[in-house]
Amino acid sequence: MTRAITSTLLSPEQGGPVKRTVLPSGLRVLTQSVPGFRSVTFGVWVGVGSRDEPVHLSGATHFLEHLLFKGTERRDALEISASLDAVGGEMNAFTGKEYTCYYARVLDSDLPLAVDVICDMITSATLTEEDVESERDVIDEEIAMHADETSDHIHDLFAEQLWGPTPLGRSITGTPESVAGLTRRQVAGWYRRRYLPANMVVSVAGNVEHSDVVRLVRKAFERHWVSTDAEPAPVRRGSRRRVPTYGGVRVHHRDAEQAHLVLGMPGLVRSDNRRFVAGVLHGIVGGGMSSRLFQEVREKRGLAYSVFTFGSAYADSGMVGVYAGCLPKKAPEVLDVIRTELESIASGNITPDELLRGKGQMRGSVVMGLEDTGAKMTRIAKAELVYGELPTVDTLLHRIDAVTLDDVRTLAADLYAGAPALTVMGPFDEDTTTFAL
Amino acid sequence: MTRAITSTLLSPEQGGPVKRTVLPSGLRVLTQSVPGFRSVTFGVWVGVGSRDEPVHLSGATHFLEHLLFKGTERRDALEISASLDAVGGEMNAFTGKEYTCYYARVLDSDLPLAVDVICDMITSATLTEEDVESERDVIDEEIAMHADETSDHIHDLFAEQLWGPTPLGRSITGTPESVAGLTRRQVAGWYRRRYLPANMVVSVAGNVEHSDVVRLVRKAFERHWVSTDAEPAPVRRGSRRRVPTYGGVRVHHRDAEQAHLVLGMPGLVRSDNRRFVAGVLHGIVGGGMSSRLFQEVREKRGLAYSVFTFGSAYADSGMVGVYAGCLPKKAPEVLDVIRTELESIASGNITPDELLRGKGQMRGSVVMGLEDTGAKMTRIAKAELVYGELPTVDTLLHRIDAVTLDDVRTLAADLYAGAPALTVMGPFDEDTTTFAL
Numbered sequence: 001m002t003r004a005i006t007s008t009l010l011s012p013e014q015g016g017p018v019k020r021t022v023l024p025s026g027l028r029v030l031t032q033s034v035p036g037f038r039s040v041t042f043g044v045w046v047g048v049g050s051r052d053e054p055v056h057l058s059g060a061t062h063f064l065e066h067l068l069f070k071g072t073e074r075r076d077a078l079e080i081s082a083s084l085d086a087v088g089g090e091m092n093a094f095t096g097k098e099y100t101c102y103y104a105r106v107l108d109s110d111l112p113l114a115v116d117v118i119c120d121m122i123t124s125a126t127l128t129e130e131d132v133e134s135e136r137d138v139i140d141e142e143i144a145m146h147a148d149e150t151s152d153h154i155h156d157l158f159a160e161q162l163w164g165p166t167p168l169g170r171s172i173t174g175t176p177e178s179v180a181g182l183t184r185r186q187v188a189g190w191y192r193r194r195y196l197p198a199n200m201v202v203s204v205a206g207n208v209e210h211s212d213v214v215r216l217v218r219k220a221f222e223r224h225w226v227s228t229d230a231e232p233a234p235v236r237r238g239s240r241r242r243v244p245t246y247g248g249v250r251v252h253h254r255d256a257e258q259a260h261l262v263l264g265m266p267g268l269v270r271s272d273n274r275r276f277v278a279g280v281l282h283g284i285v286g287g288g289m290s291s292r293l294f295q296e297v298r299e300k301r302g303l304a305y306s307v308f309t310f311g312s313a314y315a316d317s318g319m320v321g322v323y324a325g326c327l328p329k330k331a332p333e334v335l336d337v338i339r340t341e342l343e344s345i346a347s348g349n350i351t352p353d354e355l356l357r358g359k360g361q362m363r364g365s366v367v368m369g370l371e372d373t374g375a376k377m378t379r380i381a382k383a384e385l386v387y388g389e390l391p392t393v394d395t396l397l398h399r400i401d402a403v404t405l406d407d408v409r410t411l412a413a414d415l416y417a418g419a420p421a422l423t424v425m426g427p428f429d430e431d432t433t434t435f436a437l
Numbered sequence: 438m439t440r441a442i443t444s445t446l447l448s449p450e451q452g453g454p455v456k457r458t459v460l461p462s463g464l465r466v467l468t469q470s471v472p473g474f475r476s477v478t479f480g481v482w483v484g485v486g487s488r489d490e491p492v493h494l495s496g497a498t499h500f501l502e503h504l505l506f507k508g509t510e511r512r513d514a515l516e517i518s519a520s521l522d523a524v525g526g527e528m529n530a531f532t533g534k535e536y537t538c539y540y541a542r543v544l545d546s547d548l549p550l551a552v553d554v555i556c557d558m559i560t561s562a563t564l565t566e567e568d569v570e571s572e573r574d575v576i577d578e579e580i581a582m583h584a585d586e587t588s589d590h591i592h593d594l595f596a597e598q599l600w601g602p603t604p605l606g607r608s609i610t611g612t613p614e615s616v617a618g619l620t621r622r623q624v625a626g627w628y629r630r631r632y633l634p635a636n637m638v639v640s641v642a643g644n645v646e647h648s649d650v651v652r653l654v655r656k657a658f659e660r661h662w663v664s665t666d667a668e669p670a671p672v673r674r675g676s677r678r679r680v681p682t683y684g685g686v687r688v689h690h691r692d693a694e695q696a697h698l699v700l701g702m703p704g705l706v707r708s709d710n711r712r713f714v715a716g717v718l719h720g721i722v723g724g725g726m727s728s729r730l731f732q733e734v735r736e737k738r739g740l741a742y743s744v745f746t747f748g749s750a751y752a753d754s755g756m757v758g759v760y761a762g763c764l765p766k767k768a769p770e771v772l773d774v775i776r777t778e779l780e781s782i783a784s785g786n787i788t789p790d791e792l793l794r795g796k797g798q799m800r801g802s803v804v805m806g807l808e809d810t811g812a813k814m815t816r817i818a819k820a821e822l823v824y825g826e827l828p829t830v831d832t833l834l835h836r837i838d839a840v841t842l843d844d845v846r847t848l849a850a851d852l853y854a855g856a857p858a859l860t861v862m863g864p865f866d867e868d869t870t871t872f873a874l
Contacts, residue, residue, distance in 0.1 A: 036473045039805045081726030086794045088801015137739030144694035257581035288516030293538030357523045364525015368476045
């Protein structure tokens with residue numbers, strides 16, 4: 001493949017059409033033109049995440065994400081951040097278990113600058129020894145901060161418990177110990193091996209023309225990379241065997257006003273077509289204020305301020321769970337109510353009204369969740385990088401409408417029969433037997 | 438005034454014109470029509486906040502906000518939440534020091550439902566004894582949750598320190614003790630006296646027609662309220678004397694991985710025209726990644742993950758401050774760097790480049806911060822309720838452009854010479870002398 005190949009993926013809907021170009025290097029460029037907006041969100045998604053790390057590199061993907069902001073051959077850290085601050089833009093990045101994303105939101109006239117700066121970081125980070133040492137301190141700070149954000153941190157601890165010593169069980173940031181062990185040489189090697197054009201997707205939404213974006217991106221990338229022909233990397237499928245999961249109960253001691261608990265079990269893999277059923281089920285069990293758990297735990301009993309269901313899906317594994325935060329003395333009762341409701345739902349006790357509300361909630365989040373350029377940018381990037389398909393909004397709505405009460409009952413029985421894991425954090429002895437499965 | 442009076446406040450800009458109707462009851466209805474969106478955000482703003490509470494009612498405004506979701510003459514708590522969940526809408530509320538807001542984001546076709554439900558809550562909450570008791574438990578949970586969110590909670594502790602025993606110094610939720618003391622009778626009295634049409638603003642942005650909104654709102658409100666003629670309440674001005682502020686150092690012991698500190702001083706009142714200068718100054722000192730504090734604390738020294746400036750403005754008082762979270766052993770050095778930079782800036786050491794970046798950041802946040810219906814709804818409501826003016830986006834941009842280096846230097850010298858207050862939280866003795874002003 002030596003020429004760029006462009007196609008139109010979606011006709012106009014919630015903005016203009018989605019267009020896709022594959023450059024000779026295998027780099028993909030997707031845009032959605034959204035007239036009426038002044039902003040453009042520009043993102044570069046790299047198909048590498050913490051689950052790709054061998055254990056001795058734990059935290060390297062996230063460390064690298066930090067280091068890209070520290071300097072390139074043309075810019076130091078201040079020049080990188082000052083360039084977009086000066087035009088009122090926002091720039092940030094995040095590392096996940098299966099991908100890393102760098103993005104900027106700017107006025108449409110500042111898109112060339114955003115492309116230039118982010119592509120410069122992606123292709124030409126210098127990763128100096130000095131920056132590695134200074135950023136190691138910043139990451140230590142970040143890890144300490146997360147450890148204190150107990151209602152977030154418990155999700156990390158739960159993942160560790162559910163997935164155990166597999167890569168999905170490890171924290172994205174790594175641990176202070178693993179980060180202390182990473183050398184400049186290791187991180188630079190990770191950068192060289194993983195930040196390849198064929199493993200990246202550029203995604204843009206806003207008041208833009210596809211051809212302009214392609215031209216800007218080519219110019220920015222091809223100034224650094226000798227163009228070698230490559231096919232885009234295929235969508236990540238994971239191994240054919242599902243990642244093993246672990247269960248059981250773990251209590252983490254923490255002196256605090258509130259206790260936190262997460263009860264969860266294995267969920268669907270990302271490509272599972274029952275994900276629409278799972279979305280509706282989430283609405284029914286713990287998605288909104290009218291959900292079963294909110295009503296039973298908060299409205300009827302005043303046991304917690306915050307109680308909700310959540311889930312995550314990866315190429316070859318997934319999880320569904322319930323989170324609640326409450327005064328420590330109430331934690332055993334909260335857990336009882338949650339278990340009772342999950343059992344009730346797993347045994348088929350779901351009303352047609354609940355089904356309607358679950359479907360309504362999912363419809364609303366599909367339609368209203370796409371009303372900004374950042375959300376549109378994310379949607380088309382994930383479609384390309386991890387789903388391998390880009391359904392129209394109408395198709396999504398049809399799939400939601402097609403979910404039946406039987407579908408939901410069957411899935412609930414399946415999911416909630418999975419081997420559970422329970423993670424508790426609060427002012428408890430770690431060997432307490434108060435919390436059992 | 439016996440007829441509704443309608444006027445057009447803004448010509449089309451960032452969406453359609455803003456229209457305003459004053460109903461005979463004094464209720465104001467503002468809309469901005471935004472074509473191209475499927476969502477509508479509908480809000481009701483009540484001009485009552487925690488600072489209006491006498492000390493024996495501390496927490497009553499927030500308690501009331503919770504109770505409105507518990508039931509009306511026509512709906513129980515499940516019916517209130519289920520109605521909007523079923524159509525995929527989102528509904529929420531928040532209580533501030535000077536106002537309370539209820540809002541819903543729904544598809545445009547569901548606006549009549551959102552208006553009906555929220556107006557029902559506003560006019561006809563039943564506030565039963567049973568709901569008061571159950572919700573008191575939920576608020577205890579909420580207070581415990583906030584106490585654990587240390588990087589947020591320190592802002593409450595700082596306000597308490599800066600404003601001392603004045604109403605602005607008290608927490609919006611009240612304390613567990615003050616909440617325990619509130620009776621149904623007291624909260625119901627607060628509702629009756631404060632939730633008056635003349636003290637409310639209805640604000641809507643999205644794909645709507647002004648006249649439709651006015652008709653829906655009239656129908657929903659006038660079914661409950663006998664129409665008595667009233668003028669809208671004037672914008673809150675506060676007393677002519679500024680609220681007194683207090684200073685000094687306070688250390689709060691907390692066993693945690695991170696320490697948190699806030700250093701701040703009195704800021705501008707809301708109506709102060711120097712607020713545009715203050716916005717630019719914020720960008721320069723601690724608004725983004727290229728700001729002075731981010732560069733000095735994080736980029737150059739790796740001392741903290743999070744460091745930024747912030748501020749708040751009320752009718753008759755305001756504050757500006759710096760927040761940093763870091764490992765406890767680094768806290769004294771972080772405080773030193775922050776103080777050194779504030780002194781440097783107060784003495785006029787600001788470069789033209791920094792001015793440009795500060796102005797750029799503020800411009801970007803004005804233009805890009807208005808790209809959703811929720812932000813537009815909030816803008817027009819606050820213009821009506823607390824500012825008393827609605828400048829166009831162009832006017833805002835002109836005012837930002839007009840800020841000079843001299844303006845910023847003069848204001849920095851003024852603000853940072855104010856009597857400082859320092860709040861520290863972390864694993865320290867509360868009588869340590871490590872932290873001084």
